[in-house]
Amino acid sequence: MKVERMDNEAADLKDPASAVWSGLTAENISLAPVPLAAQPTEYIRVSRADQPYGETAEASATAVGSGDQLYVRLEWQDDERPNGEFADAAAVILGSGDNIATLGSDDTPLKLWYWADDRDGALNLSSSGPGVVLKNSGVSVSAAASRDDNRWAVVLSGPAKEVSDSQMGVAIWNGSNDERAGLAAVSGWLSLDMEAS
Amino acid sequence: MNETSEKRQIAWVIDLNKCIGCQTCSVACKVLWTREESEKAQWWCSVNTLPGKGTPKDWEGMGGGFDDAMAPKTGHQPTPADFGGGFDFNHEEVFFGGSAGKVHLEPQAPREGRWAMNWDEDQGAGEWPNSYYFYMPRMCNHCSKPACAEACPSGAMYKNDDGLVVRDEEICSGSRFCMEACPYKKIYFNYERQVAQHCIGCFPRIEKGVAPACVRQCPGRAMFTGWLSEDGPVRDLVMKHKVALPLHGEYGTSPNVYYVPPLSPHPLNEDMSINAEKPRIPPEELEAMFGPEVHDALSRLQAEMDKVREGGSSELMKTLIAYKWQELLGPFTEDPANIIATG
Ligand code: SF4
Ligand code: SF4
Numbered sequence: 001m002k003v004e005r006m007d008n009e010a011a012d013l014k015d016p017a018s019a020v021w022s023g024l025t026a027e028n029i030s031l032a033p034v035p036l037a038a039q040p041t042e043y044i045r046v047s048r049a050d051q052p053y054g055e056t057a058e059a060s061a062t063a064v065g066s067g068d069q070l071y072v073r074l075e076w077q078d079d080e081r082p083n084g085e086f087a088d089a090a091a092v093i094l095g096s097g098d099n100i101a102t103l104g105s106d107d108t109p110l111k112l113w114y115w116a117d118d119r120d121g122a123l124n125l126s127s128s129g130p131g132v133v134l135k136n137s138g139v140s141v142s143a144a145a146s147r148d149d150n151r152w153a154v155v156l157s158g159p160a161k162e163v164s165d166s167q168m169g170v171a172i173w174n175g176s177n178d179e180r181a182g183l184a185a186v187s188g189w190l191s192l193d194m195e196a197s
Numbered sequence: 198m199n200e201t202s203e204k205r206q207i208a209w210v211i212d213l214n215k216c217i218g219c220q221t222c223s224v225a226c227k228v229l230w231t232r233e234e235s236e237k238a239q240w241w242c243s244v245n246t247l248p249g250k251g252t253p254k255d256w257e258g259m260g261g262g263f264d265d266a267m268a269p270k271t272g273h274q275p276t277p278a279d280f281g282g283g284f285d286f287n288h289e290e291v292f293f294g295g296s297a298g299k300v301h302l303e304p305q306a307p308r309e310g311r312w313a314m315n316w317d318e319d320q321g322a323g324e325w326p327n328s329y330y331f332y333m334p335r336m337c338n339h340c341s342k343p344a345c346a347e348a349c350p351s352g353a354m355y356k357n358d359d360g361l362v363v364r365d366e367e368i369c370s371g372s373r374f375c376m377e378a379c380p381y382k383k384i385y386f387n388y389e390r391q392v393a394q395h396c397i398g399c400f401p402r403i404e405k406g407v408a409p410a411c412v413r414q415c416p417g418r419a420m421f422t423g424w425l426s427e428d429g430p431v432r433d434l435v436m437k438h439k440v441a442l443p444l445h446g447e448y449g450t451s452p453n454v455y456y457v458p459p460l461s462p463h464p465l466n467e468d469m470s471i472n473a474e475k476p477r478i479p480p481e482e483l484e485a486m487f488g489p490e491v492h493d494a495l496s497r498l499q500a501e502m503d504k505v506r507e508g509g510s511s512e513l514m515k516t517l518i519a520y521k522w523q524e525l526l527g528p529f530t531e532d533p534a535n536i537i538a539t540g
Contacts, residue, residue, distance in 0.1 A: 043348030043378045047271040085274060085373065085386075119391075131350030133370050181350050181372035 001027045002193045003063045003070070013064055013071045016153035017146045021073050026060035029170055031185035034130045038102040039182050044131075054185035056172040059090075063168075063192060070160040072113075074170060075153045082175030087118035089179075091125075092156045093169035093186070100169045100189055103127045103182065110169075111136065113156040115143035117175065122156055130182020166192045206341065206360035207398060208425040209412065210434045210441045211334055212457040212517055214498075215419035218332035220244050220315070222411035222420065226336070229410050230397070235389035238283030240314045241396035242336040242411045248322040248482065252314045252335065253279035253382050262344050262380030263449030269344065272377040280385065281312030327464040329477045334420070336411065337362060337383045337396035338443070338452030345395075348378035360425075360453065361398035369393055380448040406531035413526065413533070418519045423527025425453065430516050430524055438513045440494045442487040457517065458483050458491050460498055 004024055012018040033054025039045045059076035072092045082088060093100060097108035104110035109128040122143035124136040141158035167189040173179040226242040243252040251257065253275040261272025277283075284304030291302050304311060321330025343362045346354035353368035354375060364375075371391040376384045384395040399409035407413070412420040423431035434441040434457065441455035461478040463471050476495075483491045501511040516524075523530050 040350040041348050041374070043269040043344070044350060044374060046269045047377065051271075085276070129350075131370065131372050131374075133351070134368070181370065181374070 001061065001063055001190050003065045005065050007066055009064075010066045010069065013066055014142065014144050014155055014157065015146075016073055016075075016144060016155045017148075020064075021062060021155075024062045024064070026062045026073075026075065027190065029059050029061055029187045029190065031056055031059060031170065031172060031187045032101070034102055034182045034184050034186055039130055040132060044182065048183065053174075053177060053179050053183040054172075055177070056174055056185040059170055059172060059187070061168075061170060061190070065160055065194065068160055069157050070163060071155055071157040072168065073153060073155045074172075075151060076172060077150060078147075078152050078174065078176075079150050080176040082117075084176070084178060086173070086175045086178050086180045087116045088152060088175040089114065089116035089173040090152070090154050090156075091115070091171045093127075093171055094162050094164060094167075096165040096167070101186055103130050103171065103184070103186060104132075105129055111162060112171070113141045113143070113158050115145060115154050115156055116173075117145065122158075124158065130184070131180075133181075160194070163192060163194070165189075166194055168192055204356070204358055204360060205427075206425045206453055207339065207403065207422065208360075208431050208435065208453040208455060209336075209409075210421040210431050210455045210457065212419045212421075213331050213333060213459040214457060215417045215517070216244070216332045216334060217417045217419075218244055218246065218318070219416060221414050221416055222334050223314070225410040225414035226396070229399070231394075233387075233389075235387050236385075236394070238277065238280050238313075239385040239387075239394060240282070241383070241385075241394075242334060243314045244332055244334045245315050246318050246321055246330050247333050247486075248330065249317040249320060251333075254281065254312055255279070256382040257445070259382055260380065261378045261382075261448070262445075263342070265449075267342075267449060269348065269378060270380070272344075272380065274373055274376045275382050278310070278312065279382075280314070281316060282314055284311075284313065323477070326469070327477055329461060331459040331461075331478065333444075333456070334411070335381065335383065335444070336454065337398070338381055338450065338454045339396075339398055341451035341453065342449065344378040344380060344448075344450050345375035345384060348374040350374060357400060359398075359400065359403055361400050361403070362395075363397055363400060364393065364395070366390070366392045366394075380445065380450060381452070402533065402536075403529060405536050406529055407533045407536060408526040408529035412529075415525070418522065418525055421519070421525045421527065422529060427528070429527050430519070431455075431527060433516055434513075438497065438516075439490070440498055440513065440517075442490055442494060444486055446488050456487065457498070458487055458494055460495060460502070 062073045064071045091112040091114040095110035099105040104127045112125040114123040122141045125133045145154040170187040223242045231239040259273040369392040423429040443452045461476045
């Protein structure tokens with residue numbers, strides 16, 4: 001995926017509805033549920049065996065570099081606004097290794113730039129497995145979202161130097177299906193062409 | 198965390214024959230631990246009238262715990278509406294509004310659907326003259342097989358060295374699987390801080406030799422605490438006399454709060470004569486709560502009581518009466534007033 005450079009548009013880039021995004025080509029991404037067998041506790045494996053989760057199968061992503069920041073705009077279809085306990089949420093996943101499908105592992109934790117509809121801003125999390133997250137301090141990330149015609153558009157941004165191995169991934173939690181922690185849809189690694197201009 | 202099963206285990210015994218439903222235990226807990234605005238609706242210790250819907254409403258149908266093969270059972274997460282409460286009241290209007298005697302203190306929530314801890318107080322069951330009810334305090338059972346901790350994906354919950362089930366709020370990610378998995382539905386969610394919360398067994402008091410607030414404050418002398426493995430009233434009532442039983446032992450979590458089941462007078466026949474065949478609280482209802490052992494426990498209690506009434510002496514009755522208040526506190530007899538708070 002090409003990371004366009006736009007060094008003078010930082011303010012507009014934070015807004016997912018801004019016109020700067022519409023001129024760019026979005027990449028289609030497929031996602032799959034975090035495997036049931038990888039869920040970290042027996043309770044979750046048993047209780048979710050007949051309760052599908054992570055069914056957001058597609059999303060699109062666009063990425064822009066501006067100054068030392070990386071901006072990623074995600075967009076996906078979400079037919080229902082949650083009215084229960086859990087919010088719609090999404091994350092840009094950064095890191096390396098072959099454990100993206102399980103949101104990292106003890107040996108290779110991944111970074112999540114995490115947005116949720118029920119909180120302001122974004123969290124920078126360290127994830128070492130489905131639902132095994134800790135807050136990272138020191139690195140500031142941000143998020144803004146808009147919703148139109150049952151589609152979420154979210155821009156997550158943070159320091160471009162957080163990217164490893166020129167790749168990123170995406171995770172989406174559908175709040176109306178009570179998705180949280182490891183009950184998520186996750187993509188594979190997408191390579192980022194950071195040098196593009 | 199020390200994983201041995203040899204760890205000591207704190208336990209509670211609550212004598213339902215002595216509980217007067219005064220809510221001193223629940224309020225003692227409330228003022229100590231859940232005074233934040235975001236904790237308004239939390240009652241780590243709740244006292245409900247039974248038969249009744251309980252706290253949260255109809256919790257016994259919400260699942261969780263383990264099946265006979267000890268596999269986890271899917272549970273339902275209680276909602277804020279199931280717990281109810283946390284109301285704002287019309288204090289201003291009543292105290293300063295100039296309408297003394299005309300308006301009464303009332304929750305500022307729509308009348309329809311209002312619900313809170315103990316909302317169905319003293320409704321009970323049965324028809325006059327045979328109506329019946331009793332009170333049941335409930336807190337986290339600090340289970341020996343805690344379904345909550347086993348369900349937590351973050352490893353935030355564990356049993357401490359005293360057998361109390363506690364949560365590291367720094368690690369809790371707010372995923373709320375504990376609330377689904379606990380079959381007793383004694384876990385709340387703090388929406389502001391995004392962490393789950395439940396009875397911590399007053400662990401900072403225990404560590405200083407002070408009994409939990411619910412036990413120490415109980416004016417009914419209905420609550421006992423102590424180590425299950427050491428001599429004392431708790432161990433005697435549970436192991437020796439076998440009159441204190443876990444609530445819903447079939448949920449499979451090995452709870453450590455035990456109840457002395459309530460005896461009741463005989464019902465009256467239509468001609469107002471006494472029906473000596475049965476007690477007024479249907480034994481099958483108590484069996485549904487405490488298991489088939491409840492029948493033996495009730496017979497033993499009745500027999501010992503009769504013995505005393507006939508002028509005899511009963512060690513069991515002496516223990517339950519608790520002539521000395523300190524006997525209820527087990528080894529935790531320190532006066533909290535003597536503890537210097539630090540940090
Ligand atoms: S303080 Fe004692 S008597 Fe009062 S409700 Fe609690 S257990 Fe029952
Ligand atoms: S009562 Fe519920 S919250 Fe308390 S230890 Fe048992 S399962 Fe966990």
